[in-house]
Amino acid sequence: MNFDDTPQEAEFRSLARAWIGANAPKQYEDELRKSSLGRTVLRNANILEVAKAWQKKKADAGWACLHWPKEYGGRGSSPIERVIWSQEEGPFGQLSRMFIIGHGMCGPTMMAFAREEHKRTYLPPLASGEKIWCQLFSEPAGGSDVAGLRTRAEKDGGDWVINGQKIWTSGAHYSDYGILLTRTDPTVPKHKGLTMFFLDMKSPGVEVRPIKQASGASDFNEVYFTNVRIPDHQRLGEVGDGWNVSLTTLMNERSAIGAAVSTGFPELFEYCSSLMLDDGPAIEDRAVRSKLANWAVKASGLKYTSMRAISALSKGERPGPENSIGKLVAGSMIQDVATYALDLQGASGVVSGEDAELAGRFQAMLLRAPGTRVEGGTDEIMRNIIAERVLGLPGDIRVDKDVPFNKIPTKGR
Amino acid sequence: MNFDFSDDQKQLRDQARKFLAEKCSPKAVRVVLDGKAPYDKELWKGLAEMGFLGVAIPEEFGGAGAGHLELCVIAEEMGRANAPVPFSSTVYLAAEALLIAGSDAQKKKWLPAIASGEAIGTLALFEGKGNPAPKNVKLAAANGVLNGVKKPVADGAIADFAVVAARTGSSGRDGDISLFLVDLKAGGVEVKSLTNLDPTRGQAEITFKDCKAEPLGAAGDGWSILTQVLDRAAVLCAFEQVGGSDRTLEMGRDYALDRIAFGRQIGSFQAVKHMLADMYVSATLARSNSYYGAWALSTNAAELPEAAAAARISATQAFQHCAKNNIQVHGGMGFTWEFDCHMYYRRANAMALGLGSLSYWEDQLIDRMRKKNAA
Numbered sequence: 001m002n003f004d005d006t007p008q009e010a011e012f013r014s015l016a017r018a019w020i021g022a023n024a025p026k027q028y029e030d031e032l033r034k035s036s037l038g039r040t041v042l043r044n045a046n047i048l049e050v051a052k053a054w055q056k057k058k059a060d061a062g063w064a065c066l067h068w069p070k071e072y073g074g075r076g077s078s079p080i081e082r083v084i085w086s087q088e089e090g091p092f093g094q095l096s097r098m099f100i101i102g103h104g105m106c107g108p109t110m111m112a113f114a115r116e117e118h119k120r121t122y123l124p125p126l127a128s129g130e131k132i133w134c135q136l137f138s139e140p141a142g143g144s145d146v147a148g149l150r151t152r153a154e155k156d157g158g159d160w161v162i163n164g165q166k167i168w169t170s171g172a173h174y175s176d177y178g179i180l181l182t183r184t185d186p187t188v189p190k191h192k193g194l195t196m197f198f199l200d201m202k203s204p205g206v207e208v209r210p211i212k213q214a215s216g217a218s219d220f221n222e223v224y225f226t227n228v229r230i231p232d233h234q235r236l237g238e239v240g241d242g243w244n245v246s247l248t249t250l251m252n253e254r255s256a257i258g259a260a261v262s263t264g265f266p267e268l269f270e271y272c273s274s275l276m277l278d279d280g281p282a283i284e285d286r287a288v289r290s291k292l293a294n295w296a297v298k299a300s301g302l303k304y305t306s307m308r309a310i311s312a313l314s315k316g317e318r319p320g321p322e323n324s325i326g327k328l329v330a331g332s333m334i335q336d337v338a339t340y341a342l343d344l345q346g347a348s349g350v351v352s353g354e355d356a357e358l359a360g361r362f363q364a365m366l367l368r369a370p371g372t373r374v375e376g377g378t379d380e381i382m383r384n385i386i387a388e389r390v391l392g393l394p395g396d397i398r399v400d401k402d403v404p405f406n407k408i409p410t411k412g413r
Numbered sequence: 414m415n416f417d418f419s420d421d422q423k424q425l426r427d428q429a430r431k432f433l434a435e436k437c438s439p440k441a442v443r444v445v446l447d448g449k450a451p452y453d454k455e456l457w458k459g460l461a462e463m464g465f466l467g468v469a470i471p472e473e474f475g476g477a478g479a480g481h482l483e484l485c486v487i488a489e490e491m492g493r494a495n496a497p498v499p500f501s502s503t504v505y506l507a508a509e510a511l512l513i514a515g516s517d518a519q520k521k522k523w524l525p526a527i528a529s530g531e532a533i534g535t536l537a538l539f540e541g542k543g544n545p546a547p548k549n550v551k552l553a554a555a556n557g558v559l560n561g562v563k564k565p566v567a568d569g570a571i572a573d574f575a576v577v578a579a580r581t582g583s584s585g586r587d588g589d590i591s592l593f594l595v596d597l598k599a600g601g602v603e604v605k606s607l608t609n610l611d612p613t614r615g616q617a618e619i620t621f622k623d624c625k626a627e628p629l630g631a632a633g634d635g636w637s638i639l640t641q642v643l644d645r646a647a648v649l650c651a652f653e654q655v656g657g658s659d660r661t662l663e664m665g666r667d668y669a670l671d672r673i674a675f676g677r678q679i680g681s682f683q684a685v686k687h688m689l690a691d692m693y694v695s696a697t698l699a700r701s702n703s704y705y706g707a708w709a710l711s712t713n714a715a716e717l718p719e720a721a722a723a724a725r726i727s728a729t730q731a732f733q734h735c736a737k738n739n740i741q742v743h744g745g746m747g748f749t750w751e752f753d754c755h756m757y758y759r760r761a762n763a764m765a766l767g768l769g770s771l772s773y774w775e776d777q778l779i780d781r782m783r784k785k786n787a788a
Contacts, residue, residue: 001482001708003414080414273786283783286772293775296782297727301698304416304705311416325694380683386693387686391666394681 005084012081016063016088023057024092025050032091037262037334038215038368039361041094048174051095055129065103065127072111072119073127079313098171102126102133106179108252110198113236113245122177122198134175134201136223137246138168141410144381146181147190147243148400148408151225153182153197160184160197160235162205162228168375172208172221175201179249180230181242186406193405194242199230215367251319261306261330262372264337264365265299268292271341271358282344291340295333302329321389327372328382335369338362416704418486425479426486432463433494439753445497445613446756451571451606452615453497457530466504467528470512475525481645481711485652485703492656492732495756497613499533499568501653501767505646506567507534510576510592513645514630514638519594523574535572536642537563537595537619544773545643547590547636552621554579554593557628559601559621567767569617570606572597576642577626578635590635593626601625611763613756643768644721648706651728654764655703658696658728661735661757665689665742685742692735699724699731719785722778729765729774736761 005013028042028050035041042050058064059073066082068074077085086093096103107126110119125131142148151164162182172178178201185193201208205228210218237245272292275282282288302325309323341362342349348356352363373379387393400408418426436459444450460466469484470476477483484504491500508527511520511534526532540563543549552561559579566575575595582589595602601624609616630638666689669680679685706724709717736758740747747754765771 001416001418001704001711003416003708005414009414083414269782269786273783283779289779290772290775293722293726293778294730296778297702297723297730298698300705300723301702301727304701305697307414307416308701308704311414314415322697325697329694329698380687383687383690384683386690387680391662391686391689391693393666393669393686393689394678396683397677397681 009080009084012077013084013088016085019061019063020088020092023061024089025054025095028095029091032094034361035091035094036264036267036361036365037372038217038364038366039359040217040364047095048098051098052129054092054095055099059124059128064129065107068103068107068111068123068127072107073124079310083307083310098132098174099129101135101170102131102175105135105249105252106133106177106198109179109196109236109245109249112248113196114198115233118198118234126177131176132171132174134169134172134178135249136166136169136172136178136180137249139165140167143168144378146246147194149181149183149194151180151182152186153184153195153230155184155232156229158232159229160195160232162197162199162225162230164225166223166225167211167220169208169221169223170219170375172201172223173210173218177201178223179236181246183405184239184242187404188240189402190400190405190408191243192240194246195239196236196242196245197230197234198236199228199234203228203230205229214370215364217368219371261302261326262334263295263299263302263330264334264341264362265295267361267365268295268337268341271362272344275344277344288344295337298329298333302326321385324377324382324385327376328379328386331369331373331379334365334372338366338369342366416708418482422482422486425483426490429463429465429487429490430493432459433490433496437494437496439495439756442495442497442613442753442756448612452499452568456496457498460498460500461528461530464528466500466530467524469504470508470524470528474520475528477528481649482707484649485707485710488649488652489656489659492653492760493660495613495657495660495753495760499535499571499614501614501646501650502535502568502572503527503533505649506536506642507572507574507576509645510536510629510638510642513641514592514634515594519627519629523594526573532573533568533571535566535568535575537566537569537575537577538639539563539565544769545639547587550578550580550590552577552579554581554591554626557593557626559593559595559624559626562618562620564618565607565609565616566619568615569597569619570604570615575619576629577621578639579626581632581635587636588633590639591632592629592635592638594629595621595624595626599625609763611759613760614763640718644718645710646768647721647725647774648703648710648717650764650768651699651703651706651724654728654732654761655696655700657757657760657764658692658699658731658735661732661739661754661761662689662692662696664754664757665692665735665739668743668747679742688738688742692738695727695731695734699728702727719778719781722774722781725768725774726771726778729771732757732761733765 031041065074066077066085070076137146139149141150153160153162180197180199182195183193184195205226207224209222211220212218272282353360356363388395436456464477465487467476468479469481472478577593577595581591601622603620605618607616669685672679703724706720709720740754743754746752
């Protein structure tokens with residue numbers, strides 16, 4: 001057990017450090033360092049443009065998508081090298097957030113199921129950030145129950161014709177391409193009638209409508225499909241095998257470890273270290289210390305759990321369902337941390353935005369946090385995954401399991 | 414970087430698990446629980462023969478000289494088996510104090526005796542209510558003679574010797590405290606067994622009356638040595654707690670699979686599944702924090718104080734959480750004496766207090782994090 005770099009790791013680290021030192025957009029470093037979940041970061045620049053420029057610079061120098069094979073625009077690095085890179089990239093890594101779905105899920109799915117010529121065409125611009133991808137899975141009728149989706153794909157000559165609606169699609173408003181899960185056969189049980197495609201988001205008939213969220217921001221979208229045509233060669237996997245293809249995507253989501261999850265703890269600790277309460281410094285207060293200590297061990301527990309997973313990965317073990325704990329723990333923690341930070345502010349905690357203490361950092365976190373607990377699977381789904389796939393407990397009773405999709409009731413009452 | 418135990422260490426863990434499964438069944442634990450023996454002497458002898466008692470003691474002092482990572486994997490199994498032996502008091506507290514501060518002669522006298530199972534040791538620190546703090550040490554030492562009362566002392570009624578914290582000054586500073594080594598079988602010592610939350614590991618009150626004692630470490634260094642001993646023991650106890658957490662989670666899982674109610678395995682109800690999932694989460698966070706503690710302990714890293722406090726808090730919470738909810742999963746049966754759930758519940762709650770309670774370690778963690786941030 002050790003945390004020291006091997007000679008090769010040390011060499012990689014010094015290369016990465018030197019390159020980042022010479023190339024990173026330093027003018028944004030301070031703002032990025034002070035940003036946290038839910039808070040808009042760059043005041044005098046378009047973050048999308050800054051992010052794309054940084055990603056392109058990385059790609060040109062061979063530092064993009066470290067875990068991808070070189071021929072598709074990656075670097076072919078080991079999992080440990082990914083961690084070293086993210087340690088060295090520090091706050092600049094936050095600029096990669098809008099590429100996470102493309103790099104972590106769409107790309108690997110393309111690698112597993114797309115034709116070779118498509119991989120060579122589409123993957124390098126995805127790696128370099130020139131093209132952004134989104135993932136079109138969730139629907140109003142199928143959130144946690146992804147396989148309950150209703151968007152239809154019907155064969156018409158050499159094309160498929162798509163009609164329906166997706167929802168909660170992160171980044172669809174600035175995405176160039178997407179992977180799309182559709183229903184191609186409603187007469188068989190729900191998991192068996194699905195088929196996966198990729199498509200150009202600028203195709204005729206695709207309409208993206210941003211959703212205004214509870215936080216006031218609009219990171220997600222509804223996407224409507226009206227007679228959208230997708231050529232058959234853009235199908236990923238066999239007709240009717242879409243569920244298996246989507247599992248590959250979701251497995252890759254799980255292996256996108258190494259990216260630090262936001263817990264809100266560093267922000268809270270920093271805040272309490274300088275905050276004065278009526279009775280003296282917050283950090284001297286018994287109750288504050290107890291709260292901080294409890295969150296500190298959750299945050300460090302998550303960090304070292306992820307390092308254990310990386311060690312296993314580097315020995316060739318596959319990432320397992322146990323990695324679901326990251327989002328489960330961090331999601332409710334960031335909500336609790338934000339709530340507590342505002343509690344410490346007393347009545348003035350109600351003020352948000354630029355008028356608030358710390359420019360509304362914790363208020364923004366509070367309003368964004370409920371989304372974290374829902375996106376990518378609710379806390380309840382995460383607990384089911386742990387209970388069923390890690391602990392081996394029985395699956396939930398599924399009354400729609402063997403029923404043809406078009407015979408499943410659609411309304412509760 | 415490699416954040417895992419080595420294959421050899423994992424093999425040692427398997428070996429310890431197999432040994433304990435055979436020699437330390439719940440039935441064997443119950444002999445001590447029911448008060449029929451003060452500890453499991455056969456098991457203690459067996460642990461010595463396996464080399465487990467001296468695994469982190471250097472070879473020159475009769476140990477196996479393996480190291481603290483090896484001791485961590487054994488500790489985990491001791492916790493998993495709920496072993497009714499004075500392992501933590503002898504191996505984590507007494508032996509570590511000797512390793513840190515003992516003279517060559519003291520090490521030669523006691524460490525081989527610990528490794529061979531001939532001597533049981535303990536640390537006599539507490540004097541009634543309160544957490545570890547110099548001001549709570551009132552027992553006086555003058556001219557090598559101790560006068561005062563210590564309680565509770567873990568395994569005090571069966572220990573052969575104790576490391577005793579005593580007051581040797583009145584400046585109001587940490588330097589007022591010094592450590593002493595006392596042969597409890599010599600004169601001037603009165604020992605009384607105390608009833609306690611976990612009868613599988615005893616507690617005692619020890620009264621020292623003009624008791625002769627030899628200094629352990631330099632005069633006035635007592636508190637700094639104690640802090641190191643407590644940090645090291647915190648990591649080792651955390652592994653026992655992790656072992657206990659895993660075992661109680663397993664017990665709950667197995668029962669949820671076996672027990673049928675309302676025509677279904679109770680483990681198919683989401684309320685039960687989610688309770689077990691949460692137990693898994695706290696056990697996993699505790700394990701990861703403890704691994705970091707193990708690394709810091711084995712390398713004597715500057716991070717040890719902070720890592721030890723984090724491991725201590727996380728593992729204490731996890732074991733209490735898992736032990737308590739294991740009874741809940743079992744329902745009424747879990748609350749009977751016949752089921753093993755309460756043995757772990759007792760151990761979890763006793764261990765939560767033994768090195769100072771959670772609030773003490775929370776304070777320690779925050780102080781240490783502040784110090785690091787200031788540096």
